[in-house]
Amino acid sequence: MGRRRSGRPVDGILLLDKPVGASSNAALQRVKRLFGARKAGHTGSLDPLASGLLPICFGEATKVSGYLLDADKYYWVRVRLGEKTATGDAEGEVIARSDTSPPAEDKVREALAAFLGEQDQVPPMHSAVKHQGKRLYELARAGEEVERKPRRIRIHEFELERLDGDTMDLRVRCTKGTYVRTLVEDVAEHLGTCGYVAELRRLAVGPFGAQGMHTIEALEEAAERGHESLDALLLPIDEALADWPAVVLDPDSVFYIGRGQPVQVPRAPTGGWVRVYDDHERLLGVGEVLDDGRIAPKRLLRAVG
Structure with missing residues (x-):
């Protein structure tokens, strides 16, 4: 006889505003404990550096989580130009610098336009893609680099929100499997310099946008009032399939x-x-x-x- 799962049955979708510094799995486990839920899963990892929308599927909603994994994503990203890091983001050590002058706004917009549409992208070594049973980031931490197969992605929108010297804020809507860190490095190279992701925030996943997200702190406050207050924050399962x-x-x-x-x-x-x-x-x-x-x-x- 199999071991019975602990926790209460909970069904629905929670739009979590994942904080910077937490892994997606750590955030999931924290939320699952607050709800006292028997079964839960997230839909598409966010790096610890990144914040923003992480849909959490409870119970029967896990059966539609795969459709959210396949959905388009929308990000806000702050880019630091003139330096390249080992990881492509602010967590890695600087491995290269460029003394090129900051680009003009029209040049940036031209560069972003060049990346619209379908293209092949090679996953970065610091990613969760598996190679012979091991995550690429595990190999990268051991000082190894292996050949990676390119993946077909599509950039639907790529817009400049702000340019201030060597810092630019961008918004990008893209298909699943797009690595924003790699995209940022490629854009910087197109501009004749180098760059990395200084900040990253996910604003939308498929039909879900930033409106209606709940922070961990808000969930903890709701949990003090009981499970009914938490359950009231859940969305119906079919909202994941609203389109x-x-x-x-x-x-x-x-x-x-x-x-x-x-x-x-x-x-x-x-x-x-x-x-x-x-x-x-x-x-x-x-x-x-x-x-x-x-x-x-x-x-x-x-x-x-």
Whole structure:
């Protein structure tokens, strides 16, 4: 007989404002303890140096966390020009300097425009990507450097917010797997200098923005009032899929889809992924529209609420 998980059942999504200095996992464990939750996971790591939006999925919401991992991200980043660090951020030692004069604003905007669209990016050595079973940052700390395969990414938006001498503030909207540290180093090189990430803050993940984020301190205050106050801060699971079309099933279709069988739905979307509800507006899970128009179940939830 397997060991029973401790904690109470909690379902929903919390928008955590992760503080600087904490790892994503440390922040997750702290929040999980505050809620006394049985099951929780985060959606996409933020470096300890970075702050900002870290969606925490509780209970059945962990079944849709993968879709948030795949979602676009939006960042604010402060860049320090004229120096390069070993890690690409403020935590690493300076390994190179440039005596090039700070760039003009028009040159910066031209450089940012050059990085819009699809491109290949090589993950930095100081990253969580695995190489032969080991994290790259573990190899980097041991003084090793290995060849990394480039990854296809896309930069949707890249804007200059402020330029002040050797410091510039940027905003970037990008696909999953984009390393802002590498992007910053490449932009600096394009400008004929070097640079690193001095500060980084994530402002959005998929459908979730900075509005509605909760700090650890706010959660601790809510926890003093009890679990009900904490649970009131949770978002419904289907908000993670808010950009997807929705289909509503009749009772017979609910029966069959619950047993893993595709079902016919009148006026269903013509393709792609959909949110699936019963006729009481309860989220059943995620489905995919097949070529013949039927909806096939892909990720079903147990009854929530």
